[in-house]
Amino acid sequence: MLKATDALPSSQSINGRQANCTTPRLRKSWDDATPSERAAYIDAALCLTTKPSRLGHASTTLHDDFAWVHNQLDREIHGVAAFLPWHRLFVHVYETALKTECGYTGTAMYWDWVKDSGAPASASVWDPDTGFGGDGVSPDGSPFTWCVQDGPFAGLQLAYWNGDFHPHCLQRSFQPAHPEAGLQEMIGYAYDEEIIAGVFTHTEYVEFRPRLEGTPHGAVHAGIAGGLGDMGPLTSPNDPIFFLHHTMVDQLWWKWQQEDPSRVFDYEGAGATLDDTMRLLGLGEDRTVRDFMDAGNDELCYTY
Ligand SMILES: [Cu+2]
Structure with missing residues (x-):
């Protein structure tokens, strides 16, 4: 029982690290997952497309809810400081839904698009038998x-396209290569090692966040969508690969935070503070930014 005179709960330490997360769960890259881990993830992701809307929207699914919320919140989650912690929260809510709604026992996984940037269309995530098609x-x-x-997602029917109720099939149109200009398929040059090294030269959150959000993150969306696919518009969580993409973005932020412990709670951007509320519009509890800065805290307790 805490007394009012206690400065901090015992699980917190001065630098923000919390002691009770002793065995963090490992989030793997899709390539490193075993066949049974991949199959379990795909089964659970498919299962979410059969569950009723948590938001109470008629004739739509829990999977559709993610696209709806992401579209609704656009201005408060993109192009602002909250981009990284909000998407960390969003992946966490999705991962939790895989478990609580669909019996998944694994963790979120990521598509390492940096490693695959030379030939993104040949990545294992697109495999029709072991991946996302x-x-x-x-x-x-x-x-x-x-x-x-x-x-497994061929023919998946989705409810929303941007702000509209517009039932349609899951769509992708990989950006073609432009060999005459020396440009790879799916805009791979915009998320290769060199680009990431450039992002990592920024030591302040206020500069790191827009660099990560802009070129590599945005290019992966555009490379998969090609202007016509579901990864393009604000309803991009329609494509289950969205969550592997954003777990990769989260992994890069985590890596950057690991490079210097003082970065874990580095958070800055026009009027933004660690006490800001991140909304989920009923998909999950609204949460404060501070609780999603440290992946090693007691609640999140994961590593890469
Ligand atoms: Cu987003």
Whole structure:
């Protein structure tokens, strides 16, 4: 029982590290996961597409809720300091839903698109048997016809496109290469080792966050969507690969935080503070930024 005179709960220490997370759960890259770990993740992600909306929206699923909330919150989660902690929270809520709704016992996983940046379309995440299926194919190139053709999510029906209720198939249209300009498929040059090294030259959150959010993060969305796929608009959580993409973004932030312990709670941007509330519009509890800065705290307790 805490007394009012106690300065801090015993689980907290001065530098923000909390003592009770002794065996953090390891979030693996998709490539490092075993076949059974991959299958368990895919099964649970598919299962979420069969669960009723938590938001109480008629004729939609829990999977659709994620796209709806992400679209609604656009201005308070993109292009602002909260981009990184909010998406950390969002991945956490998705990971928790995989467990509580669908019996998943593993962790969130990430697509290491830096490693695959030389040939992103050949990445293991697109494998039709062990991954998320590959590119969409359109009969005539028109919008809303770029349905994913293979894998477990082929034919998946989604409720939203940006702010509209607009039922459609899961779509991808991988950005083609431009060999004449020396540019790889899926804009891979915008998220290669060199780009990441450039992002990591920034030692302050106020500069690191926009660099990470801008080029590598944005290019992966654009490379997969190609302008017509589900990873493009604000309803990008429609594509289950969204969560592997954002877990990779989270891994890069985590790595940057690990480089210097003083960065764990470094948080800055126009009027932003660690006490700001991050909203989820009913998909989960609203939370403060501070609780999502340290992946090694008692609640999150994960590592990469
Ligand atoms: Cu986002």
